[in-house]
Each structure stands twice: as C-alpha cells, then as structure tokens.
Amino acid sequence: MPYRWDAKWVWLGDTGHRPGLLAGAVDPAVYDRFVLLRRAFDLTEVPGEAVLRAVANSRLVVWVNGHEVARGPVRSDARSTRCELVAVAEQLRPGRNAVAVLARYYGVPTAWWLPTPVTLGLGGGAVAAELRLGDGEVIATDERWRALAGDAWAPGPPSFEDGTGFLREMVDARQLPAGWTEADFDDAAWPRAEPIDPRNDGYLGVLEPPSDPFGRLPPRPIPQLSGDDRRPRRAVVVPTAAAVSPAADDPVEQVLADQRAAVLSATRPALPADGSVEVPGGSPQLVAFDFGETVAGTVRLDVEGPTGTRIDVALGEELDDDGLLVAEFAHAGLRYTARGADDGYESFDPLGGRYAVASVRAESAVRLRVAVRERLFPRARVPSAPFRCSDELLNEVFAIGLRTVELCSQDAYIDCPTREARAWTGDFVVHQSVHLATAEDWSLARWNPVLADTPRSDGMLPMAVCSNLGGGPLEGSYIPDWALHWIRAVRNLMRYTGDRELVASLLAGCERVLRWFVPYRGPDGLLAEVPGWVLIDWSAVPVAGTSAALNALWARALRDLEQMAEWLGDGHRASWARNLRHDVATGFEVFWEPERALYRDHRVAGAVRPAASRHTNAAAICAAIVPAERLAGLAATLADRSLLAHSAPAFERLGTGDLAAGADLVAHGNPEPSWDQQRWILEAQPFFRYVVHDALAEAGRADLVADACRDWGRCVRAGERTWPETWVGGSHCHGWSSTPTRDLVVYTLGVQPAEPGFARARVAPALGDLAWAEGTAPTPHGPLWVRADAESGRLAIDSPVPLDVEWGGEQRQLGPGRHELRSATS
CATH class of the missing domain: 2.60.420.10 (Maltose phosphorylase, domain 3)
Incomplete structure (x- = not known):
C-alpha cells in the first residue's frame, strides 16, 4: 500500500475539535458521538484484487455490501495508531456496490482508549477510509461520500465509580435507517461528508493521512477478532410489581431499578427451542438470560414488537438468590428503542458476562432473542490436542485455562472481558505464556509487549495500557512491579520467537524501567521505600520498608535483561545488570532465617519482620540469588500445602459486596498479618503462582508442578468454567489465573x-x-x-x-x- 493515502479525513457535524494559535483543544462537552458514512459505486466486473484500509479516532466498523469486513482500530498509543487493512474482493459484485462505515468518537478516557494529542486540525472525531481496486481506481473518503450524524445514539454517561470507564450504548432505531450498509440503500437525501483540514505546526498543506497526531498508520498487527455466536441456555420472564420510572441515561441502572420491583414468585417459563422469548406488554417485564458460561463480544438483539419498544440490557457475572443480577457485578449496558420493523441490532463495543437481564417496556407483546457474537483473538490451536494426561482433573484445568485466556484475548490481553476489559501492564505475562505454549498464532503474544512499551517521562510504565487508569489524567497511578513482569514478557519473546530485531527494539525500555528503581537503592544494594502501588499480588504480602518480594522481582528482571543483552551482544548492558543483581544477592541475605530455612518478607526501621510468603521465596529462586545448597529445601517448602496461610483482605471484603472497604484496602495497604507468622507462609494468589511454578522448575523440581496445578480443582468443584481473579473472589474470568495451562505443557x-x-x-x-x-x-x-x-x-x-x-x-x-x-x- 502506498505511504500516502488517497482518502481525506472526514466527519459530519461537530468533531469536538477547537482550533487554537499553535495547537487545538477538544471540547469536553462533545463526547460519545457517532457518524454514518457510505459511498456507492458501480463495477462492470469484480477486480482480482481489492484492498480496504480505514482508521478512525476512536473506533469504527466497516461493511462492504452489508458484509462486515473490519472492526478497529486495535488499542494503541495515539501516536502509534494502527489502521484496518483487509482484502475485500470476495464481498464485491458486478453492478452496484457500497462501502459503509460507522464511527464512534469516545471523547473521554475509557478502559481501552485515551484521548489523542491535539493538533491545529485533528484530535476530535475523524475518519479516513479507502478501497483500492486492482485497476488502480480508489474509492476514498472525501466530500463525495454521504454522511449522517449519529443522532440515533444518545451519549452514555462515562462510568468511573466502578473503575471500568465503560460508556453505555443507547440507540433509538427510529432514527437509524434500516439497511443503510447495503448497496441498494438510497442515500440521496443524506448530507455530504465534511473533509477535515489536518493542519499542524509547520503544515505543508497535505490533506491525506498519515497526519499528526496519529503517526505512520501501519496495519493492525493481529487478525480481525472472531468467534462463535453464543445463545442463552436458559431464560425466564419476571414481571415487575409496578411501573418503574424510566432512567434517562443508564440502561444498567434501569435494569437494577426494575429488578428491585420484580415479582419474584411469578411463574418463569423456560427458553423455547428457537431461543426466543415471548414478553407480555403493559408493565415492565424482566427477562433473565443464562449463557451457561462466560461469553464476550457484541450483543445481538432481534426484536419483534411495536414501535417505541424499549429494551435495557445489563450483563454481569453473578446472580442473587432470586436469579437476578448482583448489582456490584453488573457493569455493561445497552439500550435499544425499536423502530417497529426490521429490528435487529448489534452493539458497537464488546461486552461480557455470563448472565444478561433485559428490561422490556412495550405497549403490546414482544418477541425477543438475545445472542453474543464473540469477538476474540482467533487462537489458532495446533493440529492435535495441546495437552492431555492420565488425570482428568488436570485435563479439565488445562481446558478451562485455554477458554479463560481465549476470552481475555481481544485487541490486547485484557484482565477480564466482563468488568474492565483493561490491558494491565503486568497481568498479560500469563496470557502471553499460554499462547506461546499452546497456539500457532503468536501475533498477539508479540504485539502486547510492544503495545505496553509506552513509558512515562521517568521511564516507569503506566499500570494499564491506553487506559483511564494509569494514563491521561490518572497517569500518577502505577504499579512498579507490573513493569518487571513486562520485562519477563519481553524475555519470553527472546526465548520463543528468537526475533532479534523485536527484542532489541524493546531492550532500551527494559533498561529504563530497571533504572527507575536505582534511586531507591540503599548502601546494601537493596531497594527500600519504593513509591507507587507495590502490589505483588492480591495476597496480603507485607511490602512496607524494604520489600524482599519487590527486590527479588527486580533482581529477576535484571537477570532477564542480562540474558537478553548477552544474546544481542550488548556487553555493557549485560554487565550493568549483572553487577546490580550481584549486589541484591549479597544484601538479600538479611532476609534469610536459618531456623525456618526460608526468606522473610520485609525489613522496617532496620528490623526484619517475621512474615514469610511464597512470593518472596519463589521470586528469589527465579532471580538466581539463592545459594545452590538451599534450593532443594526451599522447593520442598514451596510445595508444602500444610504450611500455607490464605489472606487477601481486599477481596475478602469485596466478596461480601463491601466495595468501599475493599477499595480502601487497595488505597491504603493491607492490615498487619492476622496469622501466626512464625508458623505459616502466605499463599500466592493465582496470578503469582506462575512465579511459584517457575521457581519449582528452577530448583530442579518440575515434577512437583502437576500436583501444584491441582489447586485449581477447588474452582472446578465450585462450578467455575473460567478462572476467577483470586482464590476468594473478584472477576469470574481472569486470564492471569491460567498458568496451569502453560505449565502442564512447559514443565509436565x-x-x-x-x-x-x-x-x-x-x-x-x-x-x-x-x-x-x-x-x-x-x-x-x-x-x-x-x-x-x-x-x-x-x-x-x-x-x-x-x-x-x-x-x-x-x-x-x-x-x-x-x-x-x-x-x-x-
């Protein structure tokens, strides 16, 4: 594809951009805006080749003759935006054809998008698309395209209180023309698209992309997301006792309000074979759907009912004793108002959950069908089963981990598809490891470390990528140890891909992260009083003062850099990292307790406290700072379940629905250990178990890993079909809990x-x-x-x-x- 596009940037109506003298600005009142764009054209014959590329600020969907061909862009730093690039000759036909684009401009930070820098001309709503035909003809966005302002969508309320940053999607189909993506749709009455002048300082008058602030606009690095259509396995209709006042701007709040008025003793008919539900008219009715397992993708509604029928949908992970959504676990929402004919709608953004509750308001009876079209990274599995063994429990543990990572692999590795859909900088090392061990397509495993390489000015990585947490106005939020897990993910690329150019491009970022910690070194070579949210994992690991776990993770990352630098022939970086790790190894002896033959967790005011954890001892082994004669004993200790204390205070509170108390513990740290610190060792939560299992293997006891993976059996016995965030609660689908799926291949x-x-x-x-x-x-x-x-x-x-x-x-x-x-x- 040529570097310079033929397309122009276009929009219709207020883009939200406001010009200035040297730079523009965006109007905060202009957010969550949609625009519809289309261009019809004639072909005498279908060309042998036809390639479409498109990009938008923030997201778009593209159809050719009514067939969806692209959905993106993938999340990325605004200055490194990726375009959609797809072959579409199969969708073309002789005669009339059309390209249609639906674009959404968020305008406010979300869990997966940050506002772009602003130039004199760009920074608000903008779209560019072009179809390049084999004969040289280009169908490119300009004033010849027809456009329609997306007035059918009402701006949803930005939701930050629950930490998600979701935007609710609310569409009135009475203002949305049916069939507008099809070739034979009559768009003659539509206004023309409005080109945008992408001016910037030093402007040379070039109207076509690439343009600041979006960068070169290379193609997306991963395939289009895909998956199966998932339909509910069960549905029940629950009437409400009285008409509840409609909520103006939040479908989730509407569903929860209607749930509080539900008639719980009513008969609940089961879902019929065709997947449709008959909903009576009159007073609001609730329809509770159970998909049988977690699903993630775009929500599809098919409605047969009168004009003005309003359907509010909320998705969540848990039901209460009455079979309705638990409010604390209901995060995603969609509102649809029916046009009365041709009523089928698919949500713009992906949502997730196991359960969905639809609140239906209609004058007369409505037939409703709900489905989720999964939008997941197309995990190309190897030809035969990646793993099976003589233990059926482990076979199930392996398969559940595959499904969990699948659901958490979208345009990035995300924490969970049901709540945040946020690409955390540290979480993804487990997702990536599972893909490297089980999947043929490593494009996402390669892309995510590159995506996360967006350091702050001080070298530290934000705790989440392209997200309202750790970016934009909340850039001050960071997890220092998460950046160290990112370095481990870069090392994984070295080991599995052997791509020298890729690893070399990330090596400077690894060094920057490691140098960020250097000012916190004491005379003994150990880090002390490191600021930020030192998380380690959700277990109550003491980290005040001089944290042994953090020092061991830093030393492991120094070892990773040393190995990568040596492989690349960079002796200076290798020597620098080796010397620092040697200093950590020397100072780390202060944590050793000969009586229990293990390392303790932290030192405060010169005194080493008695608390000990799997985290510290495992990370120290992985950092190669443990003398060889101690390895066998430490491995036996790590594998001994009888020594373990279990404590995750934040999630013990969250599990009771006490969100405020759980958040307070996140903000202010864990309480003092409540267990006998001289007797017990703190267990790691599922995420950090990848380090524990690595340590067993490093200590020469990989034979213990298969039995360690049986710990996930508690979740199987509890009925989980995807892995929860912790042993005690949280999200029910968290990719970071899937380490057994990697380990049964890599170690067993x-x-x-x-x-x-x-x-x-x-x-x-x-x-x-x-x-x-x-x-x-x-x-x-x-x-x-x-x-x-x-x-x-x-x-x-x-x-x-x-x-x-x-x-x-x-x-x-x-x-x-x-x-x-x-x-x-x-």
Whole structure:
C-alpha cells in the first residue's frame, strides 16, 4: 500500500475539535458521538484484487455490501495508531456496490482508549477510509461520500465509580435507517461528508493521512477478532410489581431499578427451542438470560414488537438468590428503542458476562432473542490436542485455562472481558505464556509487549495500557512491579520467537524501567521505600520498608535483561545488570532465617519482620540469588500445602459486596498479618503462582508442578468454567489465573525452547505422579509432539527441530524427526 493515502479525513457535524494559535483543544462537552458514512459505486466486473484500509479516532466498523469486513482500530498509543487493512474482493459484485462505515468518537478516557494529542486540525472525531481496486481506481473518503450524524445514539454517561470507564450504548432505531450498509440503500437525501483540514505546526498543506497526531498508520498487527455466536441456555420472564420510572441515561441502572420491583414468585417459563422469548406488554417485564458460561463480544438483539419498544440490557457475572443480577457485578449496558420493523441490532463495543437481564417496556407483546457474537483473538490451536494426561482433573484445568485466556484475548490481553476489559501492564505475562505454549498464532503474544512499551517521562510504565487508569489524567497511578513482569514478557519473546530485531527494539525500555528503581537503592544494594502501588499480588504480602518480594522481582528482571543483552551482544548492558543483581544477592541475605530455612518478607526501621510468603521465596529462586545448597529445601517448602496461610483482605471484603472497604484496602495497604507468622507462609494468589511454578522448575523440581496445578480443582468443584481473579473472589474470568495451562505443557510435558527461537527444543517430561501425558506444542518451525509414559518408561517425540532430551535420568541430543526412547530403568 502506498505511504500516502488517497482518502481525506472526514466527519459530519461537530468533531469536538477547537482550533487554537499553535495547537487545538477538544471540547469536553462533545463526547460519545457517532457518524454514518457510505459511498456507492458501480463495477462492470469484480477486480482480482481489492484492498480496504480505514482508521478512525476512536473506533469504527466497516461493511462492504452489508458484509462486515473490519472492526478497529486495535488499542494503541495515539501516536502509534494502527489502521484496518483487509482484502475485500470476495464481498464485491458486478453492478452496484457500497462501502459503509460507522464511527464512534469516545471523547473521554475509557478502559481501552485515551484521548489523542491535539493538533491545529485533528484530535476530535475523524475518519479516513479507502478501497483500492486492482485497476488502480480508489474509492476514498472525501466530500463525495454521504454522511449522517449519529443522532440515533444518545451519549452514555462515562462510568468511573466502578473503575471500568465503560460508556453505555443507547440507540433509538427510529432514527437509524434500516439497511443503510447495503448497496441498494438510497442515500440521496443524506448530507455530504465534511473533509477535515489536518493542519499542524509547520503544515505543508497535505490533506491525506498519515497526519499528526496519529503517526505512520501501519496495519493492525493481529487478525480481525472472531468467534462463535453464543445463545442463552436458559431464560425466564419476571414481571415487575409496578411501573418503574424510566432512567434517562443508564440502561444498567434501569435494569437494577426494575429488578428491585420484580415479582419474584411469578411463574418463569423456560427458553423455547428457537431461543426466543415471548414478553407480555403493559408493565415492565424482566427477562433473565443464562449463557451457561462466560461469553464476550457484541450483543445481538432481534426484536419483534411495536414501535417505541424499549429494551435495557445489563450483563454481569453473578446472580442473587432470586436469579437476578448482583448489582456490584453488573457493569455493561445497552439500550435499544425499536423502530417497529426490521429490528435487529448489534452493539458497537464488546461486552461480557455470563448472565444478561433485559428490561422490556412495550405497549403490546414482544418477541425477543438475545445472542453474543464473540469477538476474540482467533487462537489458532495446533493440529492435535495441546495437552492431555492420565488425570482428568488436570485435563479439565488445562481446558478451562485455554477458554479463560481465549476470552481475555481481544485487541490486547485484557484482565477480564466482563468488568474492565483493561490491558494491565503486568497481568498479560500469563496470557502471553499460554499462547506461546499452546497456539500457532503468536501475533498477539508479540504485539502486547510492544503495545505496553509506552513509558512515562521517568521511564516507569503506566499500570494499564491506553487506559483511564494509569494514563491521561490518572497517569500518577502505577504499579512498579507490573513493569518487571513486562520485562519477563519481553524475555519470553527472546526465548520463543528468537526475533532479534523485536527484542532489541524493546531492550532500551527494559533498561529504563530497571533504572527507575536505582534511586531507591540503599548502601546494601537493596531497594527500600519504593513509591507507587507495590502490589505483588492480591495476597496480603507485607511490602512496607524494604520489600524482599519487590527486590527479588527486580533482581529477576535484571537477570532477564542480562540474558537478553548477552544474546544481542550488548556487553555493557549485560554487565550493568549483572553487577546490580550481584549486589541484591549479597544484601538479600538479611532476609534469610536459618531456623525456618526460608526468606522473610520485609525489613522496617532496620528490623526484619517475621512474615514469610511464597512470593518472596519463589521470586528469589527465579532471580538466581539463592545459594545452590538451599534450593532443594526451599522447593520442598514451596510445595508444602500444610504450611500455607490464605489472606487477601481486599477481596475478602469485596466478596461480601463491601466495595468501599475493599477499595480502601487497595488505597491504603493491607492490615498487619492476622496469622501466626512464625508458623505459616502466605499463599500466592493465582496470578503469582506462575512465579511459584517457575521457581519449582528452577530448583530442579518440575515434577512437583502437576500436583501444584491441582489447586485449581477447588474452582472446578465450585462450578467455575473460567478462572476467577483470586482464590476468594473478584472477576469470574481472569486470564492471569491460567498458568496451569502453560505449565502442564512447559514443565509436565516438558517442552520449551533450548535456544532462542526454538533453534533447539528441550524435551524433559516431569510427570510427577501422572501415569502418562501427551500433547503438541507450537514452534516457529512446526508443531512438536510428545508422549511420555511413566509406567512403560517410553518417550515418543516428533520434532521439526533438534532436541535436548532428558528422560529416565539420561540426557541426549537428537536431531529433528520422530524418536522412540525408553528410560534406562524401565
């Protein structure tokens, strides 16, 4: 595609941009605006090639002849905006054709978008799109395109109190022309699109993209999101006792208000076979849908009812004893007012939940169907099962982790699809690791570390990417240790992809993060009194004063930088990191307690406190700052469940619905430990267990990992079909809890890179008490299949690359191909 577009930036009506002398500004009163754009054209024959590219501030959907072809842009830093680039020849036909675009300008920060910098001409609502045909013709946005202001949508209230930053979507279909994306739609009465002059300082009069502030506009780095249509498995109709006053601007609040007036003793008919629900007219009626598991995507409504029928929909993760949504877990909302004919609507932004409650207001009976079209990263799985073994519980644990990561893989790795949909800087290391261990398509695993490389001026990364938390006006919010997990994700790219250019492009960012901590070093080489939200994980890990867990994570990241720099031939950076890590190792001895043979958690006012955690001891092993003679004992301690205390105060409060108390603990820190600190060791929450399992393997006890993964059985027994945020509560679908899905491949089956980029693979099954395990792991050179049988001592491998094999106490080097081995003891 040519660097310079043929398209012009266009909009219709108020973009929200206000020009100034040297820079513009945006009007805060102009937010959550839509615009419809279309261009019809004729073709005598379908060209062999047709490519469409499009971009918008903030999001758009593009159709060709009524077929959706693109939805984006993917979240990114505004100055590195990506365009949509898709081949569309299959959607064209001889005769009349049309390209249609629906664009939404958020205007205010959300959980997945931050307002762009403002130039003299751009910074508000703007769209550019062009269809390039094989014969050289270009159908590009300009004043020849027809446009319609999106008055059908009412601006939703920005919701920040629950931390999500969701914008409710509210559309009145009576103002939305039916069939407007189709080729034969008559748009003659529509106004013409209004070109935007993208002026900036030093302007040279070029109207077409690329333009400041959006950067080069390269293509999106990941495929279009896709997935199955999910329909409810069950639905019930619940009338209300009296008409509740309609809420003017919030569908979620409307549903919750109607729930409070519900007649709970009413008969509740089940969902019929065709998935539709008959809803009586008159007083408001509630319809409660259960999808049977968490779903995430665009919500589809099909309505047969009178003009003016209003349907408010709220999605959530939990139901109360009456089968209605728990208010604290209802975050996503959609309002639809019916035109009375051709009533089908799909939400613009993705939503998520297991349950949906629709509040229906209609003069007469309504037939309603609800579905969710999942919009997920198309996880291309390897040809055969990634993992299965002799323990059915572990097979289920593995599969649930795959589904959880799938739901949390959208245009970035997100924390959860049901509440925030926020791309946290540290969370995604688990999602990425699962993809690298199980999926053929690593494009999102490569993209997310690049996406997160948006340092503040001091070198620290915001705690969430392109988000209203950690960016924009809340840039002051950061989690120092989350940036250290980001460095581990960059190291994962080195090991799995072997892409020197990619890793080298991120190495300076890794160094900047590590140097951010240096001013907090004391004479003993340890970090102390580090500011920011030192989270570690949701467990009540003491971090006041000199935090052992934070120091160990910093040392692990220094080790990561050292390894990457050595691989790239950057001796200076490697030496710098090595020396700092050596200083940490020397100072870290202050935390060692010989009597219990473990490291304690923190030092305050010169005194080391007695509290100890899995976090500190595991991170220290992973940082290689533990003397070799201690490793076996520490591994046994880490694996001993009888020593564990469980405490996550914020979520213990949140689990009771006490949001204020939970938030207070987040803001002010955990209380003093309530357990016997001389006896118990604090357990890690699911996220940090990836570090615990890494430590077991580093200590030579990968055979303990499979049994450790059985801890997720408590969630299986509780009926969870995706993994919750913590052992005690939170979101019911959190990708960071999915480490067993990585570990059963990497440690139990034992497949991982022996050299960067899988130039050589390491196969070292560590079955523990399993009778057998088998599976297929992806490599850049093709799938690698392994079956290990403990009872017969047989190991079968089919590999596209040379191998370092450890089996039955022996080490061998093998070439690519199929191998059958037997242990010496069998």
